[in-house]
Amino acid sequence: MTASAPNEQQQNRTCRKCLRNKPITDFVKDKRQPTGYKSICRLCSTDEWKKSRDAHRQRFLEQDLYQMVVSARDRFLAKFPQRGDNECWEWHGMDKNHYGSFRVGGIGGINIHSHRAAYMIFKGRIPDSLLICHTCDNRRCVNPNHLYAGTYSDNNRDIHERARHPHNNRGENNGQSKYSERLIRNIFKLLCEGRKQSDVAKLLGVSPRFVSRVACGDRWKYVFDEYKHLLPLARNI
Ligand SMILES: [Zn+2]
Ligand SMILES: [Zn+2]
Structure with missing residues (x-):
């Protein structure tokens, strides 16, 4: 050998x-x-x-997102300490935007904001075209007493009044955009929930072309970068 x-x-x-x-x-x-x-x-x-x-x-x-979230109630309740009725119930951990994030659907599923999941679990379905807002301004809070369903235009106005965002020379503040950063974030939130670009455009009253440019990071790149890993695979392209 x-x-x-x-x-x-x-x-x-x-x-x-x-x-x-x-x-x-x-x-x-x-x-x-x-x-x-x-x-x-x-x-x-x-x-x-x-x-x-x-x-x-x-x-x-x-599948119906609401049913999925409600059926994950026990897993949800284990992710934060439940305090007094008027205190903030702070979610363990947060995403880049300081929101709590709750995974539904396992592999191939999506992350949704934990305060939206909280609304579904404690209060019921989120009406179409409504956002879940915090009265406490604490994005990680999932206390249903601190959550309310508001309209997109309410929220777009709020953001200017409260001036919570520190980005001074980007996006809405650079004088070149007629859209608010909050509106752009709302586009991403809806896309992250698996809605079609055309539906998002209708819901927010912007052109489908604008949504599609935002969704691929052509405009408002820094907001896109925050959400891109949460976006479901494109299904209407
Ligand atoms: Zn709170
Ligand atoms: Zn092979």
Whole structure:
């Protein structure tokens, strides 16, 4: 026996899916398989994973968000300390915008703001076209006594009156935009809930073209950057 056995790195095998002959390093190790490796290559594995995630997400988007949130009540209640009726019930953790974030739908699901979930769980369905606002101005608060459903125009006005945002030379303050930053955030909130761009445009009274430009980060890039990881996969493009 002069020829030594090829070491692991030099072995090739054929992917069951794409039928290409590839080096063993292109296959993920899998102890459950007799060969010690998955029978499909890394590229095909990723591909299959993406397909199943997309299918899951599609199913998720067809479900009723309210029912999903309400059925996750127990998990929701474990995420914050319930204090007195008039105190803020602060969510554990927050997103970049200082809102609490609650995951529904598992893989392929979405994150929704925890105060919106709180409204659904404690008060009921959020009427279409209404926002959930805080009377306490504490974005992490999920005390239903501090939450009310307001209109988008109320909220767009509020933001100017309260001047809560410190960004002075961007977006609405640069003198070039006729839209408020809050309006842009509302566009993203609705998109994050899986609504179609055309529906969002109608709901907020802006053009579908504007929504589509905002949704791809063409305008208001810094707001887009905050929300892009929360956006569901585009389904109406
Ligand atoms: Zn393959
Ligand atoms: Zn509060």
